[in-house]
Amino acid sequence: MTQTKTLYAAYAALIESVLTELVGEGVLPAGTSLANVTLEPPRDPAHGDLATNAAMVLAKAAGMNPRALAEAITAKLAKLPSITSVDIAGPGFINLRLAPEIWLDELRAIARLGAEYGRSAMGGGRVVNVEYVSANPTGPMHMGHCRGAVVGDALSSLLEFAGHRVIREYYVNDAGAQVDVLARSVHMRYREALGESITIPEGLYPGDYLVPVGEALAAEFGDRYAAAPESEWLVLFRTRAVAAMMDMIRADLAQLGIRHDLFSSEAELQASGKVDAAEKWLRDHDLVYDGVLEAPKGKAPPEDWEPVELPLFRSTRFGDDQDRPIKKSNGAWTYFGADLAYHFQKAQDADALVDIWGADHAGTVKRIKAxxxxxxxxxxxxxxxxxxxxxxxxxxxxxxxxxxxxxxxGNFVTLADVVEMVGKDVVRFTMLTRKPDAQMDFDFDKVVEASKDNPVFYVQYAHARIRSTLRKAADMGLTPSDAALDRLGPEELALVARAAQFPREIEAAARAREPHRVAFYLYDLAADLHSFWNLGNDRPEKRFIVEQDAGLTAARLFLADAIGQVIRGGLGVLGVEAVETM
Incomplete structure (x- = not known):
């Protein structure tokens, strides 16, 4: 892995060295924390290239007015040759403007590093377990699973790009009542395959996707289990059905470019005794005790309610509103109890855990975090x-x-159907165009629309435009070169400045566990590229290819190639193809 200090990291280190000097001079007290000092692009590019809040967040520690501290900081920054101007804005923000050659050096760095540009060592090789999808193995993937699948997969790629080792895990919920329902549904299809006329009863899974499973069982076992009691075939049919469903689920996810490193079975977890071992460990550490749950609050208890002693996890110690049972009164594990043991197992092999859940599970977040x-x-x-x-x-x-x-x-829209209609890349990118906890409409008309309002098209078109320009130039015998980069003007340098934010955006997105930030950034970069492109529609001298000026053309082609590389890098993190033509 290639790792270089990015422009933002370099100037953050420079500001830190200035602040360290002020500590040495007694302007700032010894031991002053710099943790809240930030360096970022100003909201309005007209204000400068970089902005820092250093004076704002350190003024109290210094016992100074923020503007007075800002003046002390800017006095030192203004002496640096790479900084052409330093201004104090508002109550004490500091805006910096960098010399053009700094941006040109960054442009060369993008070209030199290629696909490695933006890759970070921030993660330090720490292992993160990301669990996502984990749908019940009772049917094909549907659009209810799609968003979490894409978010989890893109997050995994993002964390890897930011220097983490990632375990991509799918937890197979194959120990609950729903897989018994699946087995009974398959038994109906098995009987159908043997020639019996059937009607799928209410409460079973009606989808045609179970027909091949029933046919395979009929071919293998004949009518052996057609009239046999459930006790003779339930476990067999359940095992075969779950295996068939997981094959289907893997195939559906593959169409979306989703992969997992590990599929963990809830049934195997319980059969292995690991859940029992987790309970013993918790009891040994006084985290589980036998107690009686309180009666339901806010209303009279049901007539058949009676206090029952159950093993309870002390989740109130960790912020939950009540202790939670890990077993039911019949001795079966509660979902929480099994989930607790599963997370205990995951934590043995990872430094950090991330779960991607549907919003309908919000009520269990507090207790599982506890x-x-x-x-x-x-x-x-x-x-x-x-x-x-x-x-x-x-x-x-x-x-x-x-x-x-x-x-x-039977009654839902499958992921495979949607991918077939609009394509993998459209589905993946669209799922990342809003924060995952915000409601989303997936409009089949808009996601294939060739307009600025369609982020998928807008970003891919930016890359296709660049590739088309480079092909056209090659046909004319023109190639990118950094020999005359000093010919690039303010509009081109603004594009470089946006591209230079990519490493910073990667680290920020990885730190926040929010891959949608990369999609947002790519849209902004594409917008800047399209804006510069459109300048050339009215002003030929602003086009990437200016036939009568080979030096300027070579410099702009070098710029275009670098912007294309950043777009490819960002799309690669999101698992979306950077198309060559549109």
Whole structure:
């Protein structure tokens, strides 16, 4: 992995050295924390190239007015040859403007590093377990799973690009009642394959996707289980059905470019005794005890309610509103109990955990975070970082109306159907055009629209424009060169400044566990590229190819090639192809 100090990191270090000098001079007290000092592009590019809040956040420690401290800082920054101007704005923000050669050096760095530009060592090789999708293995992937699948997969790629090692995990919920329902549904299809006329009862899975599973079982076992009691075939049919569903799920996810490193079975986890071992460990650490749950609050208890002693996890120690049972009164594990053991297992092999959940699971976030905090700190260490990212559902729209479509599923829109209609890249990028906890409409008409209002098209078109320009130039015998980069003017340098934000955006997105930030950034970069391109429509001298000026053309082609590389890098992180033509 190639790692170089990015422009923002270099100037952040420079500002830190200035502040360290002020500590040495007694302007700032010894031990002053610089943790809240930031360096970022100003909201308005007219204000400068970089802005820092150093004077604002350190004024109290210095016992100074923020503007007075800002003057002390700017006095030192103004002496640096790479900084052409330093201004104090408002109550004490400091805006810097950099010499053009600084941006040209960054442009050369993009060209030199190629696909490695933006890659970071921030993660330090720490292992992050990202669990995503984890849909019940009862049918094909549908659009209810799509958004979380894309967010989880893009986050995994982002964390890898930022220097983490990532375990991409799918938790197979194959131990609950829903897989028994699946087995009974398959038994109906098995009987159908043997020639029996069937009607799928209410409560079973009606989708045609189970027909091949029933046919395969009929071919293998004949009528052996057609009239046999459930006890003779339930486990077999459940095992075969889950395996078939997981094959289908893997195939569906592959169409979207989604992959996992590890598929963990809930049934195997329980059969292995690891859940029992987790309970013993928790009891040994006084985190589980036998107690009686309180009666339901806010209303009279049901007539059949009676206090029952259950093993309870002490989740109130960690911010939950009540302790939670890990087993039911019949001795079966609660979902929370099994989930607790599963996270205990995951934490053994990772430095941090991230779960991508549907928003309908919001009510369980507090207790599972409490459990993981307890499990990973009970021996006196710091709790392992654990985040749950909630993903809202996606509403499908077409022609301004909610869209319903079902070819084989029974009652839902399959992911495979949508990918077939609009393509993998459209689905993936669209899922990242809003924050995951915000509601989203997936409009079949808009996601294939060739307009600025369609982010997928807008970003891919920017890359296609660049590639087309480079091909046209090559046909004319013109090639990119950095020999005359000093010919580039303010509009071109503004493009470089936007491109130079890519490494910073990668690190910020990885730190926040928010891959949609990369999509937002790519849209802004594409907008800048299109704006510069449009200058040439009215002013031929602003075009990338100016036939009568080979030196300027070579410099602009060098710039275009670098912008294209940054777009490819960002799209690669999101798992989206950077198309050559449109």
């Amino acid at each position: 459990a993981v905090a307890a499990l990973t700190s009970a021996d006196g260490g710091e709790p392992k970082p654990f985040e749950v990212k909630l993903v809202q559902m996606v509403q499908l729209m077409k022609g301004g109306q909610p869209f319903k479509m079902s070819k084989r599923a």
